Amino acid sequence: xxxxxxxxxxxxxxxLAGAWSACSPQGDEIVVGEYGSLTGGTATFGTSxxxxxxxxxxxxxxxxxxxxxxxxxxxxxxQSKPEEAVTAVLKLVxxxxxxxxxxxxxxxxxxxxxxxxxxxxxxxxxxxxxNPKVTQVGDFIFRxxxxxxxxxxxxxxxxxxxxxxxxxxxxxxxxxxxxVGLTQFFRETVKKLGGEIVVEESYAEGDIEFKAQLTxxxxxQPDAIYVPGxxxxxxxxxxxxxxxxxxxxxxxGDGWDSPKTTEIGGKAVEGVYFTxxxxxxxxxxxxxxxxxxxxxxxxxxxxxxxxxLGYDAMSMMADALRRAGSTDxxxxxxxxxxxxxxxxxxxxxxxxxxxxxxKAIVVLKIENGAFHFVESIAP
Amino acid sequence: MDQFxxxxxxxxxxxxxxxxxxxxxxxxxxxxxxINFAHGDVYMVGAMxxxxxxxxxxxxVAPSAAGFVIVMVLSMTACALLGALIELVAYRRLRxxxxxxxxxxAIGVSMLLEFGGQRVxxxxxxxxxxxxxxxxxxxxxxxxxxxxxxxxIVVSLALMIGLRWIxxxxxxxxxxxxxxxxxDAAALMGIDVNRVLTLTFMLGSALAAAAGTMVGLRNPKIDxxxxxxxxxxxxxxxxxxxxxxxxxxxVGGLLMGLTETFVSAYLSSTYRDAVAFVILIGVLLVKPxxxxxxxxxxxx
Amino acid sequence: xxxxxxxxxxxxxxxVIVLAQWPLSMAxxxxxxxxxxxxxxxxxxxxxxxxxxxxxxxxTGQFSLGHAxxxxxxxYVSAAFTLSLGASVAGxxxxxxxxxxxxxxxxxxxxxxxxxxxxxxxDYLAIVTLGFGEIIRVLILNTNAVGGARGLTxxxxxxxxxxxxxxxxxxxxxxxxxVHSTKxxxxxxxxEDEIAAAAMGVDTTRYKVIxxxxxxxWAGVAGGLFAHFIGxxxxxxxxxxxxxxxxxxxxxxxxxxxxxxxxxxxxxxxLPELLRFGAEYRxxxxxxxxxxxxxxxxxxxLGNRELTWRSWKPGTAH
Numbered sequence: 001x002x003x004x005x006x007x008x009x010x011x012x013x014x015x016l017a018g019a020w021s022a023c024s025p026q027g028d029e030i031v032v033g034e035y036g037s038l039t040g041g042t043a044t045f046g047t048s049x050x051x052x053x054x055x056x057x058x059x060x061x062x063x064x065x066x067x068x069x070x071x072x073x074x075x076x077x078x079q080s081k082p083e084e085a086v087t088a089v090l091k092l093v094x095x096x097x098x099x100x101x102x103x104x105x106x107x108x109x110x111x112x113x114x115x116x117x118x119x120x121x122x123x124x125x126x127x128x129x130x131n132p133k134v135t136q137v138g139d140f141i142f143r144x145x146x147x148x149x150x151x152x153x154x155x156x157x158x159x160x161x162x163x164x165x166x167x168x169x170x171x172x173x174x175x176x177x178x179x180v181g182l183t184q185f186f187r188e189t190v191k192k193l194g195g196e197i198v199v200e201e202s203y204a205e206g207d208i209e210f211k212a213q214l215t216x217x218x219x220x221q222p223d224a225i226y227v228p229g230x231x232x233x234x235x236x237x238x239x240x241x242x243x244x245x246x247x248x249x250x251x252x253g254d255g256w257d258s259p260k261t262t263e264i265g266g267k268a269v270e271g272v273y274f275t276x277x278x279x280x281x282x283x284x285x286x287x288x289x290x291x292x293x294x295x296x297x298x299x300x301x302x303x304x305x306x307x308x309l310g311y312d313a314m315s316m317m318a319d320a321l322r323r324a325g326s327t328d329x330x331x332x333x334x335x336x337x338x339x340x341x342x343x344x345x346x347x348x349x350x351x352x353x354x355x356x357x358x359k360a361i362v363v364l365k366i367e368n369g370a371f372h373f374v375e376s377i378a379p
Numbered sequence: 380m381d382q383f384x385x386x387x388x389x390x391x392x393x394x395x396x397x398x399x400x401x402x403x404x405x406x407x408x409x410x411x412x413x414i415n416f417a418h419g420d421v422y423m424v425g426a427m428x429x430x431x432x433x434x435x436x437x438x439x440v441a442p443s444a445a446g447f448v449i450v451m452v453l454s455m456t457a458c459a460l461l462g463a464l465i466e467l468v469a470y471r472r473l474r475x476x477x478x479x480x481x482x483x484x485a486i487g488v489s490m491l492l493e494f495g496g497q498r499v500x501x502x503x504x505x506x507x508x509x510x511x512x513x514x515x516x517x518x519x520x521x522x523x524x525x526x527x528x529x530x531x532i533v534v535s536l537a538l539m540i541g542l543r544w545i546x547x548x549x550x551x552x553x554x555x556x557x558x559x560x561x562x563d564a565a566a567l568m569g570i571d572v573n574r575v576l577t578l579t580f581m582l583g584s585a586l587a588a589a590a591g592t593m594v595g596l597r598n599p600k601i602d603x604x605x606x607x608x609x610x611x612x613x614x615x616x617x618x619x620x621x622x623x624x625x626x627x628x629x630v631g632g633l634l635m636g637l638t639e640t641f642v643s644a645y646l647s648s649t650y651r652d653a654v655a656f657v658i659l660i661g662v663l664l665v666k667p668x669x670x671x672x673x674x675x676x677x678x679x
Numbered sequence: 680x681x682x683x684x685x686x687x688x689x690x691x692x693x694x695v696i697v698l699a700q701w702p703l704s705m706a707x708x709x710x711x712x713x714x715x716x717x718x719x720x721x722x723x724x725x726x727x728x729x730x731x732x733x734x735x736x737x738x739t740g741q742f743s744l745g746h747a748x749x750x751x752x753x754x755y756v757s758a759a760f761t762l763s764l765g766a767s768v769a770g771x772x773x774x775x776x777x778x779x780x781x782x783x784x785x786x787x788x789x790x791x792x793x794x795x796x797x798x799x800x801x802d803y804l805a806i807v808t809l810g811f812g813e814i815i816r817v818l819i820l821n822t823n824a825v826g827g828a829r830g831l832t833x834x835x836x837x838x839x840x841x842x843x844x845x846x847x848x849x850x851x852x853x854x855x856x857x858v859h860s861t862k863x864x865x866x867x868x869x870x871e872d873e874i875a876a877a878a879m880g881v882d883t884t885r886y887k888v889i890x891x892x893x894x895x896x897w898a899g900v901a902g903g904l905f906a907h908f909i910g911x912x913x914x915x916x917x918x919x920x921x922x923x924x925x926x927x928x929x930x931x932x933x934x935x936x937x938x939x940x941x942x943x944x945x946x947x948x949x950l951p952e953l954l955r956f957g958a959e960y961r962x963x964x965x966x967x968x969x970x971x972x973x974x975x976x977x978x979x980x981l982g983n984r985e986l987t988w989r990s991w992k993p994g995t996a997h
Binding site: 408412414416469472473476477479480482483484486487488490491494495497498611614615618622649650652653656657659660663664667668669 | 736742795798799800802803805806807809810811813814817818821919923926927930931934959960962963965966967969970973974977978979
């Protein structure tokens, strides 16, 4: 009996202790919130983005911070769950009283958390959520990446016009809104340009076995296969396609951008084309500077697309704070909305009237284990 | 026809992996009546161990069959110890308690291995070293079978035969069968139940590690959450075959692999996960104890 | 008329508590940090989930791993209903109707799962319910009308503290009365010994299906509240990991104890928030705590006792 009392009392005390934990006031620093999937199913996106954000933060503070103050980033984990994203952002906004929020990668979590920022009038800048609906939540919600329609249709145009492919197969990550979104716009554009989709197959995030789908695709004899997923699965897909003797050209989106793609895919990813935010071959100082700093900070690691976008999102936010000249939410929002030709790593970013980032898209080709620039397409 | 044979090969080699994991579930269930939720994560640790061992011993850069065998045996040993440790720390004290409490510690151990794995190994996927270079073993028409596919099937088969030998022909195996038949009676007959349980966990975890190593070889991308879905699927396979029954687990695993493959190939890959469960529910409605499950007479 | 009066008198306390939610919710939303309010609302939703699963798992002893599936059905059905009303919905009536529809949708599924459970025992039942939850999730994921992989956006945020705790109180009181009634002992009898219960004239079939139906209904209501609270739903919120989370609440509270389920639901919702200081390590600490808690109190926080006002009184189940 007594032990029960002890445990219940301890629990009650723990609850109270949590309720009393102090709010953090804004002193001689500016607090920006970041939320992401540091644990859970897509922990790799959260941690990559976080690395990019921290790198940008270091650069900002080394240069003296903004508005004469140092910037501090408070990072909260959402365990890769939409409902946890809501809690994380509420904590950032209401308890840490951040002036702005950076995140998330997955559109499902950005969509869940965006209403919190919108109703609290705190600007939110998603680093990599490509679903068009995210910024439609309200005028405080922005993104640092391009949206599904642009990327999906660009690849379709490139494949039909430049590669002269006619018969396409699509292999979609059915659990992932990003992949489903790209598929939809790729399919529409291919049909519009007179191409043909001969077979559509799907898989689920986390799968490692794709041979059943690939065998079916092989039987349909396509010229090219569009695989709009994340490198975590795509490299294996390429590998298994190679093992089955599939010779069709593989096409992908920015989810392919990771050093792991060539590491896991090996010679199977040779000749893959994918759309991306930037090319490491670009001689723009932003790109080269970023690559150098990133490798220095993270033991020679090559950044993936998420790290680049995390870096750009944090830098854009600092730029907006600087131009706003204030930490007032509405003024930061107006400054973000006025972002024009911002020299990001992922290109010159201009925020359009729908609060989406307008920037050029590049097509890369994998050759000899490296990503080579093929062409750049303006929006 | 070519396509059908190709899918058959895909399904069998994939199902062999499920079968190995399912065997571990079934063994533990047989003696402890516990759904060992952490089993799928032991499989993940097996793959991770193999990854690190291969790099430490230098087999990652020099592919050889001997290297593969050494790496697999070492990884199996490491996981056997891990299995024994899990049993000792998380389950032993709860044996006389309600079964649900052991289930919760199993869930706790599973979460610990997953989240701990994300911290220790890092959340991003790793490229599993190619201990044996993959090439096509034969090519007939458009049908391709790689040496890895063949290896997975052969090694799984060998391990299953080995397990059967241990269980049917050795003294510890006899003790294991006695405990799984009746826990109390076995204890009364002077069998050291604790030792048998430790051994069960060691054997089951070693099989999971073998599965993990071979998956690494076959689908060379490993990450800390890789055990989640195969864990559930292998559990389903064990139940499908009749949980607690060894041949049942093997048949269940192969059926699961074949079902997933053929559903993706001939129905729709979008419904793959659902169809596997529909078939399971269908089988259980006709045979409530699975395909090979023992029908226990209920005593009043 | 006399019957109605009697009903009113019997339920006066419940009615007062439910009505008191309204001013309380006004006060809370005004004075309390929304972050805390959010956690408190999540506690309320988890209480409904845990208490309803407790009827199936803890009290009737039917091991179910599919509660997230029922929750998903309730969430999507009720959200589809309010979305079909158009953008102008903003009332308690609409929410109530939506919750009822969501609850009934889930209850129908509960019957569908309850019926096969008549033939299946223990872990076989567990895997069938797990499968059922996954089937529901895959079907929703492939239904474009409710957003598929993109999730369902634009759900009117009709639910809040008042509605969640109103539902929680009704749910707890209803299940408490059901379990502590004469007929209700049948549920516990089935858990303790199904054959003996049947021999004593308990219609085991009927009670098992009732347990599944009522449990699923409330899971559906919880799903509906969840959908109308966060305004956006995605199938990632309803995987089997969510089912396991609810099972953990039931077992940790003490299988069969309603107050235990409430306590555990609150504790396990707050715990990850308290551990936020641990950043990337918090889920590791969480899982360690789970193991330690179970090792030190294997029968759960309250065992099968109930926490009552007077004292630690043993519950009906022994």
